[in-house]
Amino acid sequence: MNPAPLNPLQSAAADHFNRCASAYADTHPLADTADLRRALPYLRPNAGQHLLDLACGAGHTGAFFGRLGLRISFADIAPAMLDQARARAAADGFPADFILAPAESLPFPDATFDHLACRVAAHHFSCPASFTMEAARLLKPGGCLLLIDGTVEDGHPIAEAWAHQVETLRDPSHGRLIRPSQWIHLTGHVGLPTIHHEIFPLQQPDLEWYFHTADTSPAHRETVRALVAGAPEDARQLFRITQTPEGKWTWWWQRLILVARKPGPST
Ligand SMILES: C[S@@+](CC[C@H](N)C(=O)[O-])C[C@H]1O[C@@H](n2cnc3c(N)ncnc32)[C@H](O)[C@@H]1O
Secondary structure, X not given: OOOOOOOHHHHHHHHHXXXXXXXXXXXXXXXXXXXXXXXXHHHOOOOOOEEEEEOOOOOHHHHHHHOOOOEEEEEEOXXXXXXXXXXXXXXXXXXXXXXXXXXXXXXXXXXXXXEEEEEOOHHHOXXXXXXXXXXXXXXXXXXXXXXXXXXXXXXXXXXXXXXXXXHHHHOOOOOOOOOHHXXXXXXXXXXXXXXXXXXXOEEEOOHHHHHHHHOOOXXXXXXXXXXXXXXXXXXXXXXXXXXXXXXXXXXXXXXXXXXXXOOOXXX
16 A cells, blocks of 8 residues: 655655754754653663664664664654665664655554654644554553653743744744644553653753755844844743843743553563
């Protein structure tokens, strides 16, 4: 059976990440796996288990678990990103395979994986509910979903609207930052109760660098600079937006770490 054609948001993500793949190498902040280390006591992976690194990008997450002795399936919607993950896995030498597929509809049988990790990608998905349904279907009983993504904590609608506006202008493939309570609802609804969640802030080192990674258009750069300079108090406080004496804009994105477990005995 042929895979379903990509919808407009999926196509925008695939085009965008094919174009920007080279920016996700070892120097990218995603190469820092402190957030993954933080999740380990909840996930409790064992060597020999099988993990799906979904929306794997350049493969930093899968490589982290591959080095712990897990077998990794890497999946992504952008062939150029999968190429990066392939090169990383080959350099590290752990068992791995690579699948070009969207998170909303994955070509694996039910209960294939011991764990599923999806890091800093779900805000691009056209249908987060289809992704959580797929995660619940693909996990074995006792398996865990590790979801890490940008978020805005509950109770800050002004900061949330600001962050959404900035991200949509900066990166045309951005979908939506989802609040922690919404993720807990989405995963719980498909039978994956949350066993741990926390917000783990991540510094956005420099607005100009941030434009560069997303290849933001010159017109959108101008608008985002104005939005940052005039950020509402709620956003200013929540994201700790600061201008350095040299004029650089930095802030702290809120990153959600959530672990949800499929009920049943672990294998
Ligand atoms: C920031 S990168 C992911 C980083 C990676 N998970 C890591 O830990 O280094 C976002 C990735 O999501 C992928 N992506 C976006 N939308 C997708 C979708 N609907 N299905 C699968 N992959 C998607 C992009 O192609 C891109 O490689």
